[in-house]
Amino acid sequence: MTRGCNAERPIQTDAPWPATGLAGGAPSTQRERENPRVLEIENLRIEFETGAQPVPVLDGVSLDIGSGETVCLVGESGSGKTVTALAIARLLPCPPARYAGGRILVNRRDALRMSARELRTIRGRVVSYVFQDPAVALNPVLRAGAQVLETLALHRPEAAHTDEVISLLRWVGIPAPELRIRDYPHQLSGGMQQRLMLAMALASHPRLLVADEPTTALDVTVQAQILELLRALRRQLNMSILLITHNLGLVGEIADRVVVLYAGQIIEEAPARELLSHPRHPYTRALMKSVPELGRDVPRLEAIPGSVPRLGDWPAGCRFHPRCPVARPGCSREAPALASVAPHQRVRCPFWDHAP
Amino acid sequence: MSLLSVRSLSVRFPVLRSWWRARALFVHAVDDVSFELAAGETVGLVGESGCGKTTLGRAVVRLIEPTAGAIEFGGIDLASLRPGQLRPVRRRLQMIFQDPYGSLNPCLTVEQIIGEALDIHGLARTREALRARVGFLLDHVGLAPADARRYPREFSGGQRQRIGIARALAAEPQLIVCDEPVSALDVSVQAQIVNLLHDLQREHGLAYLFIAHDLALIEHLSRRILVMYLGRVVEAGDTKMICRTPAHPYTQALISAVPRLDPVANRRRIVLTGEVPSPITPPSGCGFHPRCPIAEPRCGREVPALREIASGRWAACHLAWGGNRMATTGGVV
Ligand SMILES: Nc1ncnc2c1ncn2[C@@H]1O[C@H](COP(=O)(O)OP(=O)(O)OP(=O)(O)O)[C@@H](O)[C@H]1O
Ligand SMILES: Nc1ncnc2c1ncn2[C@@H]1O[C@H](COP(=O)(O)OP(=O)(O)OP(=O)(O)O)[C@@H](O)[C@H]1O
Ligand code: SF4
Ligand SMILES: [Mg+2]
Ligand SMILES: [Mg+2]
Numbered sequence: 001m002t003r004g005c006n007a008e009r010p011i012q013t014d015a016p017w018p019a020t021g022l023a024g025g026a027p028s029t030q031r032e033r034e035n036p037r038v039l040e041i042e043n044l045r046i047e048f049e050t051g052a053q054p055v056p057v058l059d060g061v062s063l064d065i066g067s068g069e070t071v072c073l074v075g076e077s078g079s080g081k082t083v084t085a086l087a088i089a090r091l092l093p094c095p096p097a098r099y100a101g102g103r104i105l106v107n108r109r110d111a112l113r114m115s116a117r118e119l120r121t122i123r124g125r126v127v128s129y130v131f132q133d134p135a136v137a138l139n140p141v142l143r144a145g146a147q148v149l150e151t152l153a154l155h156r157p158e159a160a161h162t163d164e165v166i167s168l169l170r171w172v173g174i175p176a177p178e179l180r181i182r183d184y185p186h187q188l189s190g191g192m193q194q195r196l197m198l199a200m201a202l203a204s205h206p207r208l209l210v211a212d213e214p215t216t217a218l219d220v221t222v223q224a225q226i227l228e229l230l231r232a233l234r235r236q237l238n239m240s241i242l243l244i245t246h247n248l249g250l251v252g253e254i255a256d257r258v259v260v261l262y263a264g265q266i267i268e269e270a271p272a273r274e275l276l277s278h279p280r281h282p283y284t285r286a287l288m289k290s291v292p293e294l295g296r297d298v299p300r301l302e303a304i305p306g307s308v309p310r311l312g313d314w315p316a317g318c319r320f321h322p323r324c325p326v327a328r329p330g331c332s333r334e335a336p337a338l339a340s341v342a343p344h345q346r347v348r349c350p351f352w353d354h355a356p
Numbered sequence: 357m358s359l360l361s362v363r364s365l366s367v368r369f370p371v372l373r374s375w376w377r378a379r380a381l382f383v384h385a386v387d388d389v390s391f392e393l394a395a396g397e398t399v400g401l402v403g404e405s406g407c408g409k410t411t412l413g414r415a416v417v418r419l420i421e422p423t424a425g426a427i428e429f430g431g432i433d434l435a436s437l438r439p440g441q442l443r444p445v446r447r448r449l450q451m452i453f454q455d456p457y458g459s460l461n462p463c464l465t466v467e468q469i470i471g472e473a474l475d476i477h478g479l480a481r482t483r484e485a486l487r488a489r490v491g492f493l494l495d496h497v498g499l500a501p502a503d504a505r506r507y508p509r510e511f512s513g514g515q516r517q518r519i520g521i522a523r524a525l526a527a528e529p530q531l532i533v534c535d536e537p538v539s540a541l542d543v544s545v546q547a548q549i550v551n552l553l554h555d556l557q558r559e560h561g562l563a564y565l566f567i568a569h570d571l572a573l574i575e576h577l578s579r580r581i582l583v584m585y586l587g588r589v590v591e592a593g594d595t596k597m598i599c600r601t602p603a604h605p606y607t608q609a610l611i612s613a614v615p616r617l618d619p620v621a622n623r624r625r626i627v628l629t630g631e632v633p634s635p636i637t638p639p640s641g642c643g644f645h646p647r648c649p650i651a652e653p654r655c656g657r658e659v660p661a662l663r664e665i666a667s668g669r670w671a672a673c674h675l676a677w678g679g680n681r682m683a684t685t686g687g688v689v
Contacts, residue, residue, distance in 0.1 A: 077512060077514070077542045078512060135458070175633055175634040175635075176633075176634030176636060176637060179371075179636060187371075189405055189406035189410070190405065190454070191406055192405065219404045219407075219569045220571065220610060220613040220614050221613045222405050223569075223615075224613040224625070224628075225627070225628065228627060246542050247615070249614070249615025249616060250615055252616065286544065290546070291543050291546070292573050292575065293572050294571055294614050294616070295599065296572075298576065300551060300554070301551055303544060303545075303547035307512055307514060307545065308542075
């Protein structure tokens with residue numbers, strides 16, 4: 001039982017963990033045995049078939065997550081973060097989406113080749129989601145408690161009772177959960193809706209939590225509590241986390257590694273500390289300069305000019321070149337490759353060591 | 357004289373819990389809040405999720421009726437006005453919403469969305485005048501006048517927020533309540549919108565009540581700040597001073613929890629423990645006492661008043677005082 005979980009108390013680990021859905025052969029290498037990958041995405045290409053011809057959304061994305069590891073996926077709106085996340089458990093609506101190439105290994109099994117039945121068993125149990133938009137994820141006519149109970153009944157029927165619902169809600173920091181379970185989603189504040197979704201995602205004890213902007217509507221003290229909770233889950237249950245955010249501050253708080261996405265491509269990948277102290281790609285650098293920081297007095301924020309290129313309208317050459325402060329003539333012609341610049345660090349810009 | 361003066365404002369929502377409970381329960385979303393806002397000024401409003409920031413903002417622009425208290429705008433008590441008299445005053449009070457997706461009607465073109473605001477207040481007599489005005493407003497917020505015929509779904513989040521700003525500007529307001537106008541946007545676009553709001557303020561002398569979670573953003577934008585906790589203002593005053601030496605233990609925790617970009621910045625973080633209290637059954641005494649690291653017995657009994665602890669600084673804490681004793685010794689884990 002994981003009853004009586006409390007944000008300030010350590011999590012009890014006597015729950016049946018990890019439950020099921022851990023299919024896959026024996027680990028092959030030493031590193032794999034020590035840290036088996038929960039997720040490996042290889043060269044994933046996804047297209048949307050909305051108009052006359054298919055438009056690419058993800059263009060050769062590769063990323064992996066070890067067990068117990070936290071990876072942050074950052075990037076501007078429309079860069080493909082949510083599409084990447086949804087692709088993992090094949091949650092993209094097809095059509096319009098089409099998996100045009102690559103592999104998605106969940107516990108070393110390719111999600112792109114799974115049967116509908118197999119997919120159902122990994123959804124929730126192995127990979128569970130905190131969706132970006134509470135309005136979509138929450139059922140407006142179902143009371144908060146009933147929504148969590150529904151998830152429990154599906155994935156942990158032995159724990160599907162009100163006490164567990166209340167302790168889950170308390171765990172994610174919803175005040176007076178015994179009263180709140182009777183609320184409908186619209187009666188909860190934005191932040192509470194987000195915590196309700198988090199409770200639903202954690203109810204199934206997933207191996208990999210995919211959290212799409214889980215703390216945007218939260219204030220920093222609650223955010224700090226949620227981050228503390230996620231850290232505890234990772235430490236004690238060895239849960240892996242793919243955290244999607246546009247808040248670079250979160251990266252420093254929780255991520256082991258960071259992947260920066262721009263216009264459907266990874267443009268930088270690095271250990272979190274490294275990325276924050278030495279961002280390499282001109283886009284990452286510009287991103288870091290555009291956020292205000294407490295105690296740093298700037299008369300005006302340095303906005304990145306222009307906006308993210310629209311889908312199907314990606315510029316030739318480097319996709320960032322129209323907005324890049326250090327672009328050179330060649331940048332509009334030649335598409336740079338994602339190149340290793342240090343161990344564990346890859347950058348898609350040949351001029352990464354030229355300071356702007 | 358101040359443009360907006362809010363006195364002892366309270367907003368309660370009834371909650372029907374169960375048919376057998378005799379006593380009606382209420383969410384005390386906003387509880388006895390008072391503040392002033394001068395023309396052309398920005399006041400920041402921060403506080404925990406669910407502490408009543410949106411409710412306070414909506415009450416100020418009269419999207420909801422306050423349960424108690426008075427709101428004076430330009431020297432006129434809004435409660436004393438009849439509905440017909442309220443409209444010209446309300447025009448001067450606009451709101452920009454947190455959600456750039458849900459706050460624009462998807463069935464209307466941009467021209468219709470902004471035109472609606474012009475129509476309601478009779479600001480464009482002819483079609484041509486309306487079209488010209490919409491074009492001007494779009495241009496003003498960095499969109500193309502040709503965008504007028506497109507639908508909200510064809511725009512990115514940042515562009516939609518610009519449409520929302522253009523709609524608010526259409527009524528020629530003096531005060532805009534900005535309810536987390538950039539938290540749903542990309543950081544790079546956030547900077548564009550923040551700079552836009554800044555420019556508009558300078559040009560038109562707009563006043564903002566700026567609600568945000570992001571303290572760094574508030575510090576950047578506003579000279580004065582209100583910190584709310586559980587429906588009440590717990591600290592108020594000069595932003596720089598509060599960010600440097602917070603007096604209320606909640607503000608101290610808040611500021612210490614702000615994520616920093618510099619990963620090696622060594623700082624002492626106060627992680628609040630204990631349950632976030634409910635505005636339905638608020639704790640006795642100081643609303644923060646169950647989570648306060650320095651609470652004393654009387655904190656559970658007496659509600660601390662918001663009092664001036666130093667010149668230009670207010671705090672609602674029995675133990676806060678003008679010197680920075682608490683900021684340096686109190687409650688740091
Ligand atoms: N069902 C769909 N049909 C057509 N296009 C879509 C669909 N879903 C997403 N897209 C497009 O795919 C691109 C990537 O979208 P995605 O939602 O992954 O962005 P994101 O990085 O999550 O952005 P945000 O930060 O705004 O959530 C966008 O241009 C979006 O418009
Ligand atoms: N229409 C309503 N009916 C009942 N309760 C409500 C209603 N609107 C808000 N509340 C409650 O009032 C309290 C304050 O909500 P409000 O939306 O003002 O918070 P907030 O500070 O804006 O939070 P957030 O930062 O999460 O947006 C919450 O407890 C909320 O559940
Ligand atoms: S490749 Fe060129 S345009 Fe792209 S980020 Fe590097 S310098 Fe800028
Ligand atoms: Mg997204
Ligand atoms: Mg709000």
